[in-house]
Amino acid sequence: METQEYKYRNGKPKNGRKYMPANFTEEQRQNIREKLITIGYELIREIGLKKMKVSVIAQQADIATGTFYHFFDSKEAYVQALIEEQDRKMQEALIPLLQNSGKITLEQAIRWFRDSFRTENNILMELTLEDWVWLKSHRTKDDMFSAAHGEQEAMKYLSYVEGVRPDLDVRIIINFFKTIYSMAQNRETFIPEVFETNIDMIFECIYRYAAIK
Amino acid sequence: METQEYKYRNGKPKNGRKYMPANFTEEQRQNIREKLITIGYELIREIGLKKMKVSVIAQQADIATGTFYHFFDSKEAYVQALIEEQDRKMQEALIPLLQNSGKITLEQAIRWFRDSFRTENNILMELTLEDWVWLKSHRTKDDMFSAAHGEQEAMKYLSYVEGVRPDLDVRIIINFFKTIYSMAQNRETFIPEVFETNIDMIFECIYRYAAIK
Structure with missing residues (x-):
């Protein structure tokens, strides 16, 4: 050896x-x-x-x-593994929420999504702009940075959620997730004391939009 | 000559x-x-x-x-003038909205702020990431990129608005404006067809937060 x-x-x-x-x-x-x-x-x-x-x-x-x-x-593959590992953990947290129907309520889903954007669960929320630039230029596969990405995956998640308006445009939700990553990327320009409040409010906004009226 | x-x-x-x-x-x-x-x-x-x-x-x-x-x-001073010129134009658009009281309603204010983030009124909304980096490193004075900036200015605007909750935290509003600029900066990663809808929804969110309950 x-x-x-x-x-x-x-x-x-x-x-x-x-x-x-x-x-x-x-x-x-x-x-x-x-x-x-x-x-x-x-x-x-x-x-x-x-x-x-x-x-x-x-x-x-x-x-x-x-x-x-x-x-x-490679370092790239390693970083990819770090991201996948945290995704896996978040998905594990979803399982106990599933009811007998195999579904979760919109409230639960929103809370779960909100949690997945907290720094303790999501390393991407702590990256500096420099790190984002590195990540974008070293991405190993199609990911959250491409405009096309996410629609299919979001639809997969949505199929588990109860109480969603039938005419929901999933692209709006995806853009909001991209919005949160954009905020994280520019974190140093934000007023830090209310940063998490702004994210909370974006999720309230998503909830209000996605719920059956 | x-x-x-x-x-x-x-x-x-x-x-x-x-x-x-x-x-x-x-x-x-x-x-x-x-x-x-x-x-x-x-x-x-x-x-x-x-x-x-x-x-x-x-x-x-x-x-x-x-x-x-x-x-x-310098080019920097010129760019600063371009930004100030569009600010001046937006402020002109505010004057006819002022009532006898010298105030505008929250609805009008939100609509006016929304308009100030449209590409036709705001050159910053069309900058590429490369341009943002240039602007940040060539800014001639304290501006929208510093975390401290904006609180005083926002309070000035708010003093003209009727129907605002007394306990409003203006930092939340400022962070939302920064959010919109962050979105613009990463525009190429967003799904373009609903980009403006997302901004509309952020303003709805601001309205709901800022209004007297």
């Missing part, structure tokens, strides 16, 4: 990226992966997405830089 | 910036200034704020580049 790690220590391995050291058990792998994810959230909050280096992530997780690439192909 | 203009043609004059060619009457000056302002709005819409060059502005106004600096000290 020493030799192997040494080989990768100075950067991303060109070949054998999928090769897994025999001395990591599945449990160890799982632990390292979780550690890397936790460290990622911390580092983004501390030093930002752009400045976060793979070598520093690896160091904090007590692994060699080369070993990092056994878990993620 | 030929010699004079030639002297300035290749850039900003180092001295004598305040010197006014004797052959411009006050009326001519007024005409040129208006022309420059009109051209500015057109050029920002066509090629953007950052890419807009003083030499091009001057060319389109049929004056030498040096002559431009008899009207504005």
